[in-house]
Amino acid sequence: MIDSKTKATFGFRNKANELITMELEAVSLEMWEHSEVSKLKLTVPGIKNPKTVDVGFWFAPVSGIKALYIQFTDYPSFEEMQVFGEHLAALFKKTN
Numbered sequence: 001m002i003d004s005k006t007k008a009t010f011g012f013r014n015k016a017n018e019l020i021t022m023e024l025e026a027v028s029l030e031m032w033e034h035s036e037v038s039k040l041k042l043t044v045p046g047i048k049n050p051k052t053v054d055v056g057f058w059f060a061p062v063s064g065i066k067a068l069y070i071q072f073t074d075y076p077s078f079e080e081m082q083v084f085g086e087h088l089a090a091l092f093k094k095t096n
Contacts, residue, residue: 006025009023
């Protein structure tokens with residue numbers, strides 16, 4: 001949850017399990033579209049994209065480690081989120 005539309009605080013843990021927080025300010029759509037970082041295409045080795053996916057919202061296990069990759073561009077409806085959660089729960093039960 002965020003308190004502001006102009007900034008957000010992110011938390012990360014390093015290898016020593018120390019919490020590192022970083023506050024980032026929002027950028028305008030125009031600033032984003034003209035930035036170099038908006039052109040980056042990130043990939044994660046070991047992710048096999050599902051054959052049938054909603055382009056804006058899907059998940060897949062990461063090969064070789066106990067991790068899950070979740071891809072989304074926007075949140076679907078409540079009903080779709082409920083189905084998504086059920087699929088995640090089924091995957092967790094199957095893999096643990």
